[in-house]
Amino acid sequence: MTFAIVLNVLAEGVLTGLVYGLMALGLSVIFGVVRVVNFAHGEFTVIAMYATFVLFQYFRLDPLVILLPLAAAFFVIGYALQVAIINPFVGRAEHEQFILLVGLAIIIVNTLLMIFGPDARPVLLPYAFDSYAVGPLIVDKPRVLSAFAALVLAAALFGFFRFTRTGTAIRACADNLVGAAVVGLNVKRLYAFTFGLGMACVGAAGALLVAIADASPSLASTYTLLAFIIVIVGGLGSMAGALLGGVLIGVSEALAGFFFLPSMKSMFSFALLIVVLVLRPRGLLGRRA
């Protein structure tokens, strides 16, 4: 075994982890501000994957081209969902929120099954077999492009929260809800905007994930669980934590698959989760409650 091979495994883990991180970022943003845990997160991700599949299959649109329009469409869906369905549940007991979103998840999965069936739907990109070679490092092109796009989108989201008035207002709501309301911020509108942003992350991540996996309804629960693991490891509500968690999970799965059994990759994600929960319950970059 050479250093180059291990480097390749690490690179694959980091690249996959960045896309996972973007998906989990949506969950983290929504929880960090609205304080609602989106238990249908993976299901919405799979909807985005199917949307990408349909647009590629019938219009030959590259996932990187439809990335932003799909994110915008999911922003609108998220905004409407928050206003129409989620908002009445914001102040209610957590188990009621849980039932609502799990119910939504079941409806989504079964609707996808009815429309597309249980078969995996691949997006056969023209550059699916291409790869980049940098010295001893060989990384596949679809994964590199997806990871780069995920990084750019995450940076744009950080910039939005940091440098725009709306972003600052949303952070104010997250920090002190009463204070934000007292100074005249429209909390309901900002909540809907935040949910929309979280869903935009999901839409973009779904478009990018087709380069890594084939769209299938059975992936939905896997992605919901994966997003949870990532945000808990990174710190629930922490945007940087979500990206870091994504990379850590991606790398841990890749290394575990390489050094142990590939069929046991997922086990190591859960092991990492347990270690973080025991040693640092608030997550790696999470703030104290």
Next chain:
Amino acid sequence: MTRTRMLPNRRHLLAGAAAALAAPSLVRAQAQALKIAVVLPRSGYLAPAGQSCYRGAVIAPKVLSDYGYKVELTHIDCESNADVARTQTERAIDAGAQAIVGAFDSASTLAMAQVCEPRKVPLVVNIGAAPQLTEQGYQYLVRNFPTGGMLVTNGLRLINDVLAATKFDAKTAVFLHANDTFGTAQRAAMDKLFPTAGLPFQLLDSIAYDPKAQDLSVEVTKVRALNPDLLLVVTRATDAIKLVRDMVRQRFEPKGIISPGSPGLYDEEFYQALGPLSDYAIYNIPWSNPKAQMTQALEAAFKPANPNFRFPVECFNVGFTFEALLVAAAAFKKAGSADGTELMKAIRETNITDHVMIGPAIKFDAKGQNVGIPSAAVQNRDRTPTVTLPAEVATAAPVLPMPGWQNRS
């Protein structure tokens, strides 16, 4: 106004009696077709192969009818899920199925066997290699398909023959296999049989993977680190595509990809997704006999019914599914009854010399296993399965080492 009263008279009574006497013959006439439920994974991760088997089942009634056998089929999708296979089999029997054929996947077939056994409904396995199917003492199950051990024994012997025919000096190999019921059974057979198979290369490692995994990049990286001459694989369907895709992406070029007996490398989806990259993979599996009259009849029925599919690509799944139906239909004709016990007795006494796949007459041993099914070394050439060994049925010579990924046209 007078009303005519419909009182029974002698004519009515005679007509009624005649109808009553005729009824059993009508019932007998209805029972002349055996009701078979064909359970296949037509969706889910095994769908490509399941759909291929289904195409064989759809054309079977007409071909069987030409040979004097009558069957009435109900087609059931078990969604590549053993639980669904179990419940759907239960429902099919409740709905009147007199025999079951299926289910391509060993795990699903085992679940179905647990339903068929207490209900005394014969289950004829079309494809399914896990040894336990015929090792657990089921009385209402027969399998006209090799066990994993038979597949691997025949497969390893043919690898030796391919190496000898091509004069390729392979030094090392890695065995990569799906970790489902079938793949695990194949691994057990490899572990047992490889040390005594007399192959000239060293087996560096055996690596299990999840056939439903999102991608196989880590698995391929692991194989690449070992850099074997040959990659021995037990794949399923879509995972075979992911495997080759990741090998090309990682620029890993083994000298040969050989399956000692598994699907995946000859599915139409494999050819369509990979194009020339699908060529030169070798799979040592049972294959159809192009010289058999029944094979020709099956191909003649297949072409107009499936204009978008090629019989040479589909003949493995189509042939074995057809033969499973043939076994049930022939037994029904012999027994003259659809009663489960009588039908099963006739199935166990099967002796069919004229059939589709290569090999001797279809017969079953005491465990319900057809132990006489041989394999052929089939290689993808110009996106078409081409028999390369044994020489008496070969249409081309095997090619090893295979050309690099970049040198394909």
